[in-house]
Amino acid sequence: MWHGRTDRIQRPPIAAINALAADLRAEGRDLIDLGQAILGLPPPPAAMEAVRSYLETSEPHGYSPDPGLPEVRDRVAGFLRRHKGLAAAEASELLLTCGANQAFVNALLALTQPGDEIVLFGPYYFDHLFAIELGSCVPVEVGLRHDAGRFVLDWSALEAALTERTRCVVLVSPANPAGMVFRPDEVAKLCELCRRRGLWLISDETYDLLTFPPARHQSPATMGILDEVVVLGSFSKTFALAGWRIGYLYGPAELVEETIKVQDAIVVCAPVPAQLAAAAAVAHADEYCAHAVAELERRRDALLEGLAAVPQLTPIVPDGATFVMAAIDAPVSSVDFATTILREAGVVTVPGSAFGPSGEGYLRLSFGNQRGARLREAAGRLRTALC
Amino acid sequence: MWHGRTDRIQRPPIAAINALAADLRAEGRDLIDLGQAILGLPPPPAAMEAVRSYLETSEPHGYSPDPGLPEVRDRVAGFLRRHKGLAAAEASELLLTCGANQAFVNALLALTQPGDEIVLFGPYYFDHLFAIELGSCVPVEVGLRHDAGRFVLDWSALEAALTERTRCVVLVSPANPAGMVFRPDEVAKLCELCRRRGLWLISDETYDLLTFPPARHQSPATMGILDEVVVLGSFSKTFALAGWRIGYLYGPAELVEETIKVQDAIVVCAPVPAQLAAAAAVAHADEYCAHAVAELERRRDALLEGLAAVPQLTPIVPDGATFVMAAIDAPVSSVDFATTILREAGVVTVPGSAFGPSGEGYLRLSFGNQRGARLREAAGRLRTALC
Numbered sequence: 001m002w003h004g005r006t007d008r009i010q011r012p013p014i015a016a017i018n019a020l021a022a023d024l025r026a027e028g029r030d031l032i033d034l035g036q037a038i039l040g041l042p043p044p045p046a047a048m049e050a051v052r053s054y055l056e057t058s059e060p061h062g063y064s065p066d067p068g069l070p071e072v073r074d075r076v077a078g079f080l081r082r083h084k085g086l087a088a089a090e091a092s093e094l095l096l097t098c099g100a101n102q103a104f105v106n107a108l109l110a111l112t113q114p115g116d117e118i119v120l121f122g123p124y125y126f127d128h129l130f131a132i133e134l135g136s137c138v139p140v141e142v143g144l145r146h147d148a149g150r151f152v153l154d155w156s157a158l159e160a161a162l163t164e165r166t167r168c169v170v171l172v173s174p175a176n177p178a179g180m181v182f183r184p185d186e187v188a189k190l191c192e193l194c195r196r197r198g199l200w201l202i203s204d205e206t207y208d209l210l211t212f213p214p215a216r217h218q219s220p221a222t223m224g225i226l227d228e229v230v231v232l233g234s235f236s237k238t239f240a241l242a243g244w245r246i247g248y249l250y251g252p253a254e255l256v257e258e259t260i261k262v263q264d265a266i267v268v269c270a271p272v273p274a275q276l277a278a279a280a281a282v283a284h285a286d287e288y289c290a291h292a293v294a295e296l297e298r299r300r301d302a303l304l305e306g307l308a309a310v311p312q313l314t315p316i317v318p319d320g321a322t323f324v325m326a327a328i329d330a331p332v333s334s335v336d337f338a339t340t341i342l343r344e345a346g347v348v349t350v351p352g353s354a355f356g357p358s359g360e361g362y363l364r365l366s367f368g369n370q371r372g373a374r375l376r377e378a379a380g381r382l383r384t385a386l387c
Numbered sequence: 388m389w390h391g392r393t394d395r396i397q398r399p400p401i402a403a404i405n406a407l408a409a410d411l412r413a414e415g416r417d418l419i420d421l422g423q424a425i426l427g428l429p430p431p432p433a434a435m436e437a438v439r440s441y442l443e444t445s446e447p448h449g450y451s452p453d454p455g456l457p458e459v460r461d462r463v464a465g466f467l468r469r470h471k472g473l474a475a476a477e478a479s480e481l482l483l484t485c486g487a488n489q490a491f492v493n494a495l496l497a498l499t500q501p502g503d504e505i506v507l508f509g510p511y512y513f514d515h516l517f518a519i520e521l522g523s524c525v526p527v528e529v530g531l532r533h534d535a536g537r538f539v540l541d542w543s544a545l546e547a548a549l550t551e552r553t554r555c556v557v558l559v560s561p562a563n564p565a566g567m568v569f570r571p572d573e574v575a576k577l578c579e580l581c582r583r584r585g586l587w588l589i590s591d592e593t594y595d596l597l598t599f600p601p602a603r604h605q606s607p608a609t610m611g612i613l614d615e616v617v618v619l620g621s622f623s624k625t626f627a628l629a630g631w632r633i634g635y636l637y638g639p640a641e642l643v644e645e646t647i648k649v650q651d652a653i654v655v656c657a658p659v660p661a662q663l664a665a666a667a668a669v670a671h672a673d674e675y676c677a678h679a680v681a682e683l684e685r686r687r688d689a690l691l692e693g694l695a696a697v698p699q700l701t702p703i704v705p706d707g708a709t710f711v712m713a714a715i716d717a718p719v720s721s722v723d724f725a726t727t728i729l730r731e732a733g734v735v736t737v738p739g740s741a742f743g744p745s746g747e748g749y750l751r752l753s754f755g756n757q758r759g760a761r762l763r764e765a766a767g768r769l770r771t772a773l774c
Contacts, residue, residue, distance in 0.1 A: 061630040243659035265517035272630035352401035
């Protein structure tokens, strides 16, 4: 129709569900939004204070250097050293982006030629699929194995999927949509496999600091097994700065240099006030994340408690992030199920098929943006509508 | 080396020149920066006020809908109706982006398949070339014709360059780097040619309101000749919001819908505070742009006056935007010339070859970010160094 490559892409499913939700809201319906995976807390006050100072400068509000302001890169590198176990992280290995999605696009375009195959573990984060399609690469879905209430890597399926054209493997941990943190022994084995096969590992660590003890995320870049690791990070979730569009890419300095070409073509630089907000936020990582995790844990537990009374949904208990993936016990597609509960219970969720074929039969319910009482109400509404 | 498609791209030339400039500054040199094309004025106070209010909201700082906040799209559509002659512009035809570069990427990926040919008029804006390369399309440079101190479209060269694979023609007016506004009769003829050949016209209008009377920019989308027009706009220059990363794409609603897929994959949405800043800024377009144009005209004239005493540079008088393109009368490449004057005169410029083969033999000197006295000093330094 457009003759464009977007023909191969379905519209973002969150957008489609949100459009229906907007129609219902316009009719006066009270909806509970468990759709978008945001952290419903205000950002750290110091981050807002940093922007306030920027508003008052008399200097022109010009571009920063493509990879980011030098002092912000330094501060974020310090954050990686202290909070992510990347003991030798340097500013030169870091590029600030308009969120982790843009970091993925930068890495992908710098690492691939059209036609290269990119492994996604399913259920996968759909924006990765879109970016791969737009970059004229070939997405290869390798389904995760459901094992004792968790998703785990399926080694024989992975080995079988690799070809001469495979260039990268994408790992999202804590996982979106499944919420689990892959075990360190799984990640180490994946690093070894990548090294053996000459593959790059793109490690999306958007939810890295939002894990529920005893679960803890360890970046493959800290394991000393594989040099060809690109870490994608975000301040959207960890510091509740989603609207500001700020994240980063961390990897070998030579790759970072290469991604600057992509950066310049797409956005020139990350928004300068967002860079300043992030630099101020990371100085408060300990207390802010401790508060956020405690709050998220309460919200997760409220949702899980409520869902225990909904027989059609069997949740996977997440190790981190801001959502619960639940298996649907009903003879309908996940899109039909999500549409039904939106219409009948007024609860916004994301159908699992949005996350690829492996996500069919599941529903993703985000608890990050709702307080406990509202989450219990959502579960109650689901129970009433479904029973 | 990276096996990636970025191998085909030279690092952004502004970045290379800026790196040398940073080294010289570190040595204590006083440099005059005529490199980056920014408007060196503070943004409209109302824009900053809008952000200040956002900082104080207790709501989570979440994403906006992919195309932008509905009320911001409405306000920007009103701005297009009132200030750009797009009498019927609607919010549904508008998508807010992280600057005009990202708008270009969105349009390009929604309109093309890999291998499609895209016409750029040379000297061209280099980030367009990069985006075309990254999108696995084929850039086709059609040189502009130098005619009586202006660049004009070369119709026979254009006709000769079109093939079965040509998909889009990119027009930048006011032009970067040449600074002229293409004449309405040229643009109308280009629209007719696109219609006849079934091509899309991507019209980058970044500097639209920054023109020096009697020059005035008229968008091809107002001419009623061609429906297949995508307008790219920016608030970076017109409202001095470069650091905030905010621009837009305007086109047929069906195309805008299609570009949402690209938007979601790359950035999800434009930064929310930047959207609010832009919505507030456009309400003050008349007075702000009148002030900016008067100031820019003074700066342009100061630079041109100074350059009149530099025999090695013959400037093209710009109709708009924030830079002067000058022909180099010296037996060296534009890169060597720019490097020499950076080292010897401490003046940062951009070599014309950064804008493609047609730019060789020229230098771009931006006057937007320097006051008159400093521009005269820059010209004086050039004279001393070169004579």
